[in-house]
Structure formats: C-alpha cells, structure tokens
Amino acid sequence: MATATPTPTPTRSTPPRRRPRPRRLPLWRRVRRVATVACVFCLAVAALSWLPAVTGSRNLGVTVASVEWLRSHGGNPIVSEIENLYYTLNEPGKGGPPLRSLPRVGVAAAGGGAHASGAEAGEAAAWSPPNVDPLIHPRLPGEGVWQKAGAKVGPEPPALLTTFRSDPEYPQFVAGVAWLDQARTELAYVPGLAEPPEPLEDRGAGEVPPGMRRRLVATFNGGFPLETSGAGLIYRGKVVETMVDGIATVVGYRGGGYDIVRWDHGTSVPKDVWFAKQNLPPIIYEGKLNPNLSDGPEWGETVNNATRVWRSGLGIDAHGDLIYAAANYQTVESLAKVLQRAGAVRAIELDINEDWTSFISYRHPGALDPSNLLPEMYRSPERYLVPDERDFFAVYLKAGQPW
C-alpha cells in the first residue's frame, strides 16, 4: 500500500516586523533641552551658595544681600556695569525749583538751638569750627550753621552737624556734614560680620560693643569692601590686607588719636598704628583737591567716579578734627568740594550707594535716641547697634570726658 506523502506546503518567509521609526525631536528642541538642563544645574549649584548668604545676613534685604553675594562671588564687574547703567539712565537734571528750607539736623531737629561757632562765640575756650560758608547764596535759614549733635552737652560739644546745598548747578541737593572734636573723641574701627572677609582675630559681633555704648557719640560707614578697593587694612596692629603706598588711609593710633594720611609705610605696620583702613587715592591732600578726580581707573572697579550717586567721605581739618560728609547725587569731585568747603585739608572717599551710606549720631549717652544725619539716609538709625555686614567707624567720647 502506497502511502501518499504529504506535499509540503510552501512556507512563505515573513518579512521581519519593523518597529515604527521613533519620532525624532527637531534639533532646536534638543538644543533647548540641553540648555535647560545646564541652566537648572547651574542655578541649583549657585543656590547652594546664595541661600545661606541671603538667609544668614542679619540686617540686609534679600535684594541687597543678593547683590552683595554676586559681588563677592566673581560678579563685581557685572554689578558695577549694571549700577553705572542704572545711574546714567536716572541721572538728575540740572537746575529745578530752589529749596525753601533744609532738613533740620542734630538737636535742632529735636527743638534745640544752634551752637555758637568759635568764630561767633569769640571768647570760647575750646576751638570749634566756623560755620560753613554756603556754596549758594542767598543762604537758607540754618544753612551751614553747626548744630549740637547731642542734647544737654556742655559748651564744648564733641560732635556738630550741619547741612548745606552741595552744588550750585544742582540747587536741590543737600549735603549733610558732621564735625568731630579730636580733643574729646576717639575713633574705633569696627569689623562687620562679612567685611573684611578675611579670617579675623577678635572680629566682634559686627556692632558697637555694649560696654562702649555709654560713651558713643556717632557711628558712620567704612570704605569700599577690600575686594573692590584693592586696598589694605590693619586691625589691632596686625595686617589683614597688604597696605598700598599712596592710598588714602584712616589711621587710628594706639594712644587714641587719629588722622587721615597718604600711606607711605609700605607693607610694614608702624608701632603706633592700631588700625588703618585704606580706600582709593586721597580726594583732598594738603588742602588741594586731587587733580585726577575726573579720571576713571584709579578710583577702583566700582561705580564710575563721575556718576551721581550717594557718596560719603571723611576729612580732617587743620586742627586735626574729623569732618564727615555725605549726600545723594554726588560725583567724587563734588563730594571733595563739599569736604573742602567744610574745612577738610585731607580727605578720603568712603563707601557709596544709598545702601551703605550712614552717619548716625546719638542724642543721649548710652546710644539713646539715635538719628541719621540726613532724613534721606534710609538705613535704620539702629544700624550699628545690631550686627551689620559691613565694617564701620565708631566715635566715642574719650574716657573721663563728660557728655
């Protein structure tokens, strides 16, 4: 029996199943995606540094603390460029309606009277500065007339305050000026919490020490941060940042005296120097304005020297007394002229911008009733009685001196 072998059915080879081709993203979307990842990564790493800086700053707003963080983390040129652009766009116009009155300062603001200046008092035993001859005439009531900073001070007040219009071309700008008697006061340099940034022995709490407040007469802002100024600092007789010859320097001596000098001791520390804070070249020296006030580079990597902004400066007069001046809308040159008008023969520019410019006087012993030199100074009058980021100067009555 024959059996039929089944004919094999021809097998059809099935083509391999093809996966659908993945939809490819356009190149620009992939580039954007890469940029997004890079951006998020950078922001996350930056936030690790920024967050502690912002949350850790005691008396600064988030914006100012952020700008300070950017400045101290490589962004100083960026901040300076933005500041210059901002101030150039918001430059004030010349002229305008004349002022009818000036802000009242010192005890005059609290209902006290004017101090009889040495020139007016005639027979006064202690020297006190003559009233400032205003730059603009006719003089407004009280313009350039010294007022006592402290209430119930005797005939030899340690601090006097006045205001006058700072620039004939801008008759609405008012400078606040303070005079501090070298014979009755001593000057202290107080480091802030973050400035100077270097590790520092005896940094303190960034505020006027409570034990010294009984003798506190005034406090005022320091100079530029060390990183910006490229200048030196001596604190408690030790070099914190290398000193630079030719730079204006506020010097405090071990004996309690103080001076403003053009530094010429090189990198060494003279034995009698207790502190020395440098900032830019002198703006007044030997009674004359620095001839280079209108030049740029030597004034540091910061807001342009011709930009009108809040500025402050510290001078010393022919009697060795300190003169502090601050005003809004000043150039380096106009600030120097204000200090010269007030009697300074040597002067240094201190810090600038509304965030840093502060002069605070205390009407009563014990740092009571503090008040800003000018009402437009927006920082709290309590500023240096609580920890502050920046370094500053404190003026105390000499030990044993009556208020």
Next chain:
Amino acid sequence: MRMPRNVSPAAAERRSLLLDALLGVLIGILAIVVAAGIGVVGFFGLLCALVLVPWYLIEGGLRRSRRRR
C-alpha cells in the same frame, strides 16, 4: 559593547533624553569651572531661565489653545 539599535520609540526617546541631560550637566560643570565665580554662573543661569521659562510657558499655552480648537 554596542547599544541595541533597534529599540522602541519610547526607549529611543529615553535614550536621547539621557544623552541630552548628560550633555547639559557637562556644560554646566564646564561653565562653573571656567567662570570667575559661582555668582557669575548664577547670574547668567538666571538670565537663561528668564528666557527659557517664558518660552516653555508660551509654547505650552499655544499647544493647549490649538487642542481646544
């Protein structure tokens, strides 16, 4: 070792996402190393974010409005 070439669309998408993420992180590290400081990196990162975030938002908004139509 070679990566399989014939993969599902979802796997291909995941693979390209991983590559892009790695590239992005590398660029970020490079930026941090090269920049003058972390502040500069943060500043420019913020500027980029100010461009990218509105871009994504506008694109998403347009897509949603198209779907509704």
